[in-house]
Amino acid sequence: MTAGQSSRGVSELRAVEFLFTAYDTPPLGMAVLVDRLPALNYLHRWQGGEITAMPAGYDLSPRHAGLKPTLVRLAELVARRPDLMFAHVRAHARHALNGAADSLAHMAHPGRGAVRCTPPGGRPGRGVPAPLARCADGLTADL
Numbered sequence: 001m002t003a004g005q006s007s008r009g010v011s012e013l014r015a016v017e018f019l020f021t022a023y024d025t026p027p028l029g030m031a032v033l034v035d036r037l038p039a040l041n042y043l044h045r046w047q048g049g050e051i052t053a054m055p056a057g058y059d060l061s062p063r064h065a066g067l068k069p070t071l072v073r074l075a076e077l078v079a080r081r082p083d084l085m086f087a088h089v090r091a092h093a094r095h096a097l098n099g100a101a102d103s104l105a106h107m108a109h110p111g112r113g114a115v116r117c118t119p120p121g122g123r124p125g126r127g128v129p130a131p132l133a134r135c136a137d138g139l140t141a142d143l
Contacts, residue, residue: 010055010071012039017074029083035091035098042071043078043086051075 012034020026034040038055045053053075054060060069068076078084089095 009036009038009042010058012036013042013055013074014070016043017070017077020074020077026077026081026084029085031085031087033087033089033095033097035089037088040086040088042075046075046078047082047084047086049079051079 016032016034016039019032032043034043042053042055051072054071058069058071060072063069067073089098091098
């Protein structure tokens with residue numbers, strides 16, 4: 001990945017992790033669509049056990065309060081879940097779910113003003129940007 005591709009791929013992968021944190025445990029057989037092929041490649045590599053593979057330049061130092069970096073947590077989760085399915089969807093092709101995926105990628109971008117969305121029966125998600133404060137059907141906003 002080039003520098004620009006890397007940051008977009010990292011945002012896409014953060015969006016996948018953001019999606020998974022909406023659940024105590026992601027549903028069995030959950031299908032996740034991504035529009036960045038390099039991100040899909042990492043998801044498949046991690047699912048195959050290559051959890052140390054990370055995008056070029058990704059900072060692996062511990063985060064606030066000693067938390068593992070987002071992509072490290074995602075890699076570990078994906079490696080434990082062979083039932084999860086990952087597939088590519090073409091970007092900007094008017095695919096119904098691609099717009100939602102792009103919104104999640106923006107929500108997962110660190111450092112933006114936010115509200116929180118909570119899925120039914122799930123735990124509160126992390127902050128999402130104020131312009132995207134409207135939560136999807138079935139989600140409640142914690143303003």
